[in-house]
Amino acid sequence: MSDDTKDSATLRVQPNNGPLPDTEYDLIRWHGHAALFTVLISTLFGLAVATKFSFPTFMGGHAWETWGRLRYNHTQGIFFGWLGNAFIAFCYYVTPRLTNHAVTSRKLGWAIFWIWNFMVVLPGWVLVCMGFSQPLEWAEFPIIVDAFVILALVLMLVQFVRPYFRVPASELYVTGWYIVGGLVFTTFAYPIGNLVPQLVAGAKGAAFSGLWIHDAIGLFVTPLAVGMAYYVIPAVTRRPIYSHFLSMLGFWLLFFIYPLNGTHHYVYSAIPMSAQRGAIIASVYLGFDVILVVSNLLLSLRGSSSKVAGNVALRFIWFGTVAYLVVSLQGSIQALMPVNRFIHFSDWVIGHSHLAMIGFASFTAAGALAHIWSRIPGVRYSERAMNWAFWLLAVGLVLMVVDLTSAGLVEGQMWVSRAPWIDSVRAAYPFWLMRIFSGLPIIAGFILFWAGLVTGPRNGDRTVTLASLREARDEEDEPAAVRFAERIPSFLSYAFVVAFVAGFGFFVLSFVVLGLVPAMRLQAEINRTAPRSMQPLTAGEEHGREIYGREGCAYCHTEQVRTITADVQRFGAPTAAWETQYDYPQLWGTRRIGPDLSREYGLRTDDWQLTHLFNPRSTVPDSIMPGYSWMFDGSAARPTNDALDLVAYIHSLGRERALAGDSNQAQVDRGSAMEMSSSYGSQGVPDTFPRMNTLGLDDSAPLLARASSSDPIRVARGAAIYQHNCSGCHGPNADGQGIAAAGLMPQPINLRMERFSGAHLSTVLWDGVYGSSMPAWRQLERNDLEDVTAYIETLQSPQQAVSMSPSDLNAAQQIYSAHCVSCHGADGSGDGPAAGGVQPSPVNFHVMQPNSQRALTVITSGIPGSAMPAWKDVLKPDEIKLLISYVEQMYVDDKEAARP
Amino acid sequence: MINIIVGMITIIAFGFIVLWILRPSFRKWVEQPKYTMLENDRRFRLQEKGDSR
Numbered sequence: 001m002s003d004d005t006k007d008s009a010t011l012r013v014q015p016n017n018g019p020l021p022d023t024e025y026d027l028i029r030w031h032g033h034a035a036l037f038t039v040l041i042s043t044l045f046g047l048a049v050a051t052k053f054s055f056p057t058f059m060g061g062h063a064w065e066t067w068g069r070l071r072y073n074h075t076q077g078i079f080f081g082w083l084g085n086a087f088i089a090f091c092y093y094v095t096p097r098l099t100n101h102a103v104t105s106r107k108l109g110w111a112i113f114w115i116w117n118f119m120v121v122l123p124g125w126v127l128v129c130m131g132f133s134q135p136l137e138w139a140e141f142p143i144i145v146d147a148f149v150i151l152a153l154v155l156m157l158v159q160f161v162r163p164y165f166r167v168p169a170s171e172l173y174v175t176g177w178y179i180v181g182g183l184v185f186t187t188f189a190y191p192i193g194n195l196v197p198q199l200v201a202g203a204k205g206a207a208f209s210g211l212w213i214h215d216a217i218g219l220f221v222t223p224l225a226v227g228m229a230y231y232v233i234p235a236v237t238r239r240p241i242y243s244h245f246l247s248m249l250g251f252w253l254l255f256f257i258y259p260l261n262g263t264h265h266y267v268y269s270a271i272p273m274s275a276q277r278g279a280i281i282a283s284v285y286l287g288f289d290v291i292l293v294v295s296n297l298l299l300s301l302r303g304s305s306s307k308v309a310g311n312v313a314l315r316f317i318w319f320g321t322v323a324y325l326v327v328s329l330q331g332s333i334q335a336l337m338p339v340n341r342f343i344h345f346s347d348w349v350i351g352h353s354h355l356a357m358i359g360f361a362s363f364t365a366a367g368a369l370a371h372i373w374s375r376i377p378g379v380r381y382s383e384r385a386m387n388w389a390f391w392l393l394a395v396g397l398v399l400m401v402v403d404l405t406s407a408g409l410v411e412g413q414m415w416v417s418r419a420p421w422i423d424s425v426r427a428a429y430p431f432w433l434m435r436i437f438s439g440l441p442i443i444a445g446f447i448l449f450w451a452g453l454v455t456g457p458r459n460g461d462r463t464v465t466l467a468s469l470r471e472a473r474d475e476e477d478e479p480a481a482v483r484f485a486e487r488i489p490s491f492l493s494y495a496f497v498v499a500f501v502a503g504f505g506f507f508v509l510s511f512v513v514l515g516l517v518p519a520m521r522l523q524a525e526i527n528r529t530a531p532r533s534m535q536p537l538t539a540g541e542e543h544g545r546e547i548y549g550r551e552g553c554a555y556c557h558t559e560q561v562r563t564i565t566a567d568v569q570r571f572g573a574p575t576a577a578w579e580t581q582y583d584y585p586q587l588w589g590t591r592r593i594g595p596d597l598s599r600e601y602g603l604r605t606d607d608w609q610l611t612h613l614f615n616p617r618s619t620v621p622d623s624i625m626p627g628y629s630w631m632f633d634g635s636a637a638r639p640t641n642d643a644l645d646l647v648a649y650i651h652s653l654g655r656e657r658a659l660a661g662d663s664n665q666a667q668v669d670r671g672s673a674m675e676m677s678s679s680y681g682s683q684g685v686p687d688t689f690p691r692m693n694t695l696g697l698d699d700s701a702p703l704l705a706r707a708s709s710s711d712p713i714r715v716a717r718g719a720a721i722y723q724h725n726c727s728g729c730h731g732p733n734a735d736g737q738g739i740a741a742a743g744l745m746p747q748p749i750n751l752r753m754e755r756f757s758g759a760h761l762s763t764v765l766w767d768g769v770y771g772s773s774m775p776a777w778r779q780l781e782r783n784d785l786e787d788v789t790a791y792i793e794t795l796q797s798p799q800q801a802v803s804m805s806p807s808d809l810n811a812a813q814q815i816y817s818a819h820c821v822s823c824h825g826a827d828g829s830g831d832g833p834a835a836g837g838v839q840p841s842p843v844n845f846h847v848m849q850p851n852s853q854r855a856l857t858v859i860t861s862g863i864p865g866s867a868m869p870a871w872k873d874v875l876k877p878d879e880i881k882l883l884i885s886y887v888e889q890m891y892v893d894d895k896e897a898a899r900p
Numbered sequence: 901m902i903n904i905i906v907g908m909i910t911i912i913a914f915g916f917i918v919l920w921i922l923r924p925s926f927r928k929w930v931e932q933p934k935y936t937m938l939e940n941d942r943r944f945r946l947q948e949k950g951d952s953r
Contacts, residue, residue, distance in 0.1 A: 020943060020947055023944070096944070097937070097944050098940065100940065170929055170932055170933065171936045173934065173936060173937035174933065174934075234941070238942075240937075241934050244931045244934040245920050245931060247934075248916075249913060249916060249917075253913065256905075256909050257909065260902070277902065282902070282906075285909070513902070
């Protein structure tokens, strides 16, 4: 599209012999070192976070070092500390070169430096560690820090954008457009993304959060990084870029389209489909724009391949440009609904974000810093160290992205299957381990990069090499290329156009299209569908919600069941907008490591939740969730108010939906229209969804006791499944003494001292035991449940052969009638007149037989945590003995009947 | 709404491409900043080398 020869023949140079404006080299160096310091700290946060996936107890003893807080600091450090400082350093370098004017003020520069690093990055990290944060993606620093970010952004406008206003558009190089557009847009978008979700609840707030999630990357990181590439490539090759027209086209398309992308983070959510569809279309369109931009950048390197190989700064930029193309096309594809359905929430997305932030943004920023450093008079610069840094970063990044992308595919496959959630965690173990190792060369690369900025010869002291001689000769030959146009149109003369159209106008467009309009539609939907009886959270639950946000729970557990089959099968009815109308800010989440929690109401007991919170591996042996032991006074049985409130909040999730019934069909119907089969019936939920059985035995439970119980292979398999899923509570030896047992009331059953009928065992596994911590396990594969059943049957105490004389039988019956019948029923079926108000339900002796020792313990001491009292002060030993025999003889083993 | 926006973007982009094809003066004007940038960078580079020495 452009041809240097043709252009140089027709354009004339207008030499500018005036004095050059000052470049603030000191500020460049300080921001450069701050960038490297903060990237090292941030990557160490990241390494700690990654390590916790494989070693959950690593750095797990204190609140400040928990996963959620370090995760917040990792991304915010990269965003503000590393990229922010690098971008500011770049702006100081290029602004005088692009505008022929110095930046506004050196003093203002130092003010920005101090505010950015000592009132944003450093206090942000400290406050997050102390528990002050907001659970919004790319907006985790607390609001007090946001105020200083906004102040710094405004000062940056004064410092950097002001000089561009003095330059006619006909002389304003594309890098300047990106700087002006990016800084103006971010100054408006930042407060919207950080503050609006605090003021606008739930789904409506998520629409605005989606905007910022993408604006942070798309309208701050991307413009500055692309601007860097557009500057360094011609500066190193000493040839003009391929086409400034294409760069302009790319600029306007980027600023027009990128702001419309945000909602693609919430595909299949309660946000109006028109907004989702718009974001998807914009994402695809953006891919075409990036192809245009990258083509222009790579064509600008035509004939300069030797410089890409020989100049490390240019090599960084080249790598960043290629990564930009790959990550953008990846982004376009993963926004498409069929792909999004499969990989969203998985490690694929984490690989994508690392490819964006390291592969594209960090490589480009590193290239720009290296280029700047090689030019600053008198500073040390080691190309050798830079070269090593490049290769270490490249190897680490490729390893990490391939690893996480593979992990995401595995997780996606597990999630659409009916495999239990924990299976996807187990499947990801090796990938998470590999991710730790991939982080090591990245950290080493950044260390060497920093070494490259402080070691090596000082600029001006370099030995004359062949390369430098060639460079000098190139300079002598410097074209003729540098020529000015004959005539400058008077229209579009100033960067005001960029600032107000790209920076402000497109911000307003995205704010309206993807923020305000969806919010208004959601409000209308909420008004139409919300039950009138819906209650906000209690004060305790609200406090629990704050803790949930503070600890980053939403970064592993989503609170949105999407309108896709896999989600509904696994978690229940899709999340409706009205369910979130009191959520300030929304906690939908964008990642799943643990399961979605939005249907947690009624699924598990307080004891289970508290025990799990204290030590997740006690109840879920293969869990990688961090423990929150500091919320307890030494044991799971002694929770603090924080723990109780957090559990109260978790219990509230889905409560309003459950209380409202499933008559509200708006979301379900919408899901049906998109993907879900209507065969789920009026409840919109398939029968595999693990709901707690509140009404006694569930006749729908399949009979799991099979003839295979004698098959040693299946018993061994069942034992393995038991160890992975049950041993935390019931103990490795099935004696009811798992590490979680101490915190559970009633305590888990000793499987060696009870005998169960096949039907009862099946029902307990299928439905759980309401009122106890025994959850429903129906999400396990039927074969797995059968094998567990087979294993448990090998543990059970032998059936007690009971023979009672008629007189003993009569005496026992009288004792039973006097003391037991009100709960256990006249015939021992557990359906006495008081049974309805008792949780867990009284034992049905026809389907469950304790051995004599267990029966003696229960009758004499009762069952703490249940309605079963101690009878030792009421009944005499002989009477207890009679009673034991009486209830044992009621048992009927149905397994023989089940065998073919 | 998104259809209107996307359509508008496409029309505007094609409009500029047509303008670029039909108006040589527009081509000169729009390509000029890349030469300005190089010239400025060259002047600064020479100054930096002078400072280093």
